Amino acid sequence: MSSTDLRRWFNASREFTVPLLALVLLIAVWEAAVRLFAIPEYLLPAPSRIFEDTIAMGGVVGNHTLATLRTILFGFLLSIIVSLPLAVLISSSRIFADAIYPLLVLTQSVPKVAIAPILVVVLGPNELPRTIVTFLVAFFPLVISMTAGLMAVPPELIELSRSCRATKLQELTRVRLPYSIPFVFSGLKAAIALSVVGAVVGEFVAAEKGLGYLITSATAFFKVPVAFGAMLILAILGIVLFQLIVVVERIFFPWAAAEEPRS
Amino acid sequence: MIEISNAGQVFGPVHAGGVRALDGINLTIRDREIVTLVGPSGCGKSTLLRLVSGLITPTEGAIRIDGDKVTAPRQDTGIVFQAPTLLPWATVLENVMFPSTIMGRADDAARRRAHDLLKVAGIADFAGHRPRQLSGGMQQRAAICRALVHNPSILLMDEPFGALDALTREVMTIELMRIWTAAPKTILFVTHSIPEAVILADRVVVMSPRPGRIAEIIDVNLPRPRTFALAGDPEFQRCAERIRSLIFGEQGVRFDVQH
Numbered sequence: 453m454s455s456t457d458l459r460r461w462f463n464a465s466r467e468f469t470v471p472l473l474a475l476v477l478l479i480a481v482w483e484a485a486v487r488l489f490a491i492p493e494y495l496l497p498a499p500s501r502i503f504e505d506t507i508a509m510g511g512v513v514g515n516h517t518l519a520t521l522r523t524i525l526f527g528f529l530l531s532i533i534v535s536l537p538l539a540v541l542i543s544s545s546r547i548f549a550d551a552i553y554p555l556l557v558l559t560q561s562v563p564k565v566a567i568a569p570i571l572v573v574v575l576g577p578n579e580l581p582r583t584i585v586t587f588l589v590a591f592f593p594l595v596i597s598m599t600a601g602l603m604a605v606p607p608e609l610i611e612l613s614r615s616c617r618a619t620k621l622q623e624l625t626r627v628r629l630p631y632s633i634p635f636v637f638s639g640l641k642a643a644i645a646l647s648v649v650g651a652v653v654g655e656f657v658a659a660e661k662g663l664g665y666l667i668t669s670a671t672a673f674f675k676v677p678v679a680f681g682a683m684l685i686l687a688i689l690g691i692v693l694f695q696l697i698v699v700v701e702r703i704f705f706p707w708a709a710a711e712e713p714r715s
Numbered sequence: 716m717i718e719i720s721n722a723g724q725v726f727g728p729v730h731a732g733g734v735r736a737l738d739g740i741n742l743t744i745r746d747r748e749i750v751t752l753v754g755p756s757g758c759g760k761s762t763l764l765r766l767v768s769g770l771i772t773p774t775e776g777a778i779r780i781d782g783d784k785v786t787a788p789r790q791d792t793g794i795v796f797q798a799p800t801l802l803p804w805a806t807v808l809e810n811v812m813f814p815s816t817i818m819g820r821a822d823d824a825a826r827r828r829a830h831d832l833l834k835v836a837g838i839a840d841f842a843g844h845r846p847r848q849l850s851g852g853m854q855q856r857a858a859i860c861r862a863l864v865h866n867p868s869i870l871l872m873d874e875p876f877g878a879l880d881a882l883t884r885e886v887m888t889i890e891l892m893r894i895w896t897a898a899p900k901t902i903l904f905v906t907h908s909i910p911e912a913v914i915l916a917d918r919v920v921v922m923s924p925r926p927g928r929i930a931e932i933i934d935v936n937l938p939r940p941r942t943f944a945l946a947g948d949p950e951f952q953r954c955a956e957r958i959r960s961l962i963f964g965e966q967g968v969r970f971d972v973q974h
Binding site: 606608609611612613614615616617618622626627630631633705707708710 | 765768769770787788789790792794796797798800802803804813814816817818845847
């Protein structure tokens with residue numbers, strides 16, 4: 453490979469290679485700094501140590517990850533199931549919108565970390581309170597962007613469907629809902645990222661498994677490298693789930709990916 | 716035949732500062748006639764078009780199509796807006812089929828008709844494309860095909876070429892007349908452009924604003940088929956001059972230089 457070929461290859465893959473190089477550099481500096489300044493492991497473990505300790509716990513960490521993933525997905529699905537009809541109602545009825553909006557804002561102004569212990573008392577220490585906390589953290593942006601999408605239909609498109617004598621249901625299924633898909637996906641992306649946060653909040657409060665529980669229990673025993681490992685797995689989980697939604701949108705709604713409102 | 720008798724439209728409550736958009740409109744449009752509505756902004760020409768489409772009902776008077784009072788959108792009218800208003804998720808063909816789909820008649824005959832229309836409009840090669848892959852002019856062609864797919868006898872057009880550049884606009888005007896010659900329909904056409912109004916019309920309805928009233932109806936006695944070469948014709952110029960003087964006053968537009 454000649455040097456011009458190399459340069460061309462580098463230019464072509466720049467958006468990929470530059471962040472990767474930055475990451476590798478960061479890890480290298482981190483590792484070097486921990487060794488050089490002999491930073492104690494319970495303050496800041498070296499990347500190599502995090503990796504070793506996490507791998508050593510292999511299967512256990514895997515089970516915790518699966519538990520968290522379950523909570524994330526349940527909460528995320530519940531968000532979708534609740535948000536869609538809510539958005540349809542809000543966008544089609546002025547009275548309903550006036551009635552429900554203050555309640556929605558109220559659920560958002562109450563700190564979820566404060567609700568979590570109450571929910572555990574009410575619903576018992578099982579999957580349900582965690583799922584609901586996840587839902588409470590994640591659903592709001594989804595409702596808001598779905599509603600925005602349903603309302604953003606140009607009046608001329610509505611006139612067009614009315615001039616074709618479309619029923620209210622046809623107007624919803626053939627114009628309003630498809631039109632809102634790009635908005636729905638930007639809401640889904642926000643919701644999945646928040647679902648990860650919600651699941652961990654739920655696990656902090658009441659859980660005997662999950663990465664959130666692993667972090668609290670590991671730090672309690674000063675096993676800081678494992679806590680770091682759990683944190684990094686959570687980050688990777690968040691990125692993978694987010695990208696999964698991006699991929700679903702590109703495959704099933706390629707036009708929506710192009711139309712999506714920039715936020 | 717479209718009969719508009721004594722139609723008036725007030726938006727908002729009459730006694731509490733409602734806006735009178737149209738007042739005492741009387742107009743009869745014969746079958747297969749092209750009538751253009753021209754006038755300054757706020758003269759109610761789009762409102763009048765929406766009354767005929769049945770999207771809104773008049774607060775006074777009545778609209779009748781072939782004797783039936785218009786109370787809701789009808790199957791025998793097609794409508795084209797200023798923006799192409801195509802569905803971004805649907806292909807060009809699916810967009811053209813939209814009225815048939817909604818009316819539950821998306822059968823093979825409708826599909827064949829959609830294909831034929833796309834061919835006439837010269838965009839048959841783009842049937843499977845999405846709207847955003849098309850230029851503005853091609854999108855508006857698709858919108859016209861869509862308005863024609865259920866074979867309506869009346870075509871309502873609300874400044875359909877208003878968003879296009881001047882050259883595309885002339886091409887589209889000629890294209891519309893070509894389509895009309897192949898399958899004549901009653902056309903009610905709203906425009907801001909005086910040449911466009913004259914070149915298309917059998918009759919030009921000039922409207923005046925606040926409240927919207929018909930100022931004058933001008934017969935255009937130009938032979939068909941027409942092209943923009945007719946712009947030099949004395950009859951064209953007589954019509955255009957008359958419209959101009961109705962809209963801007965006898966002296967035309969002038970700058971006040973007294974000070």
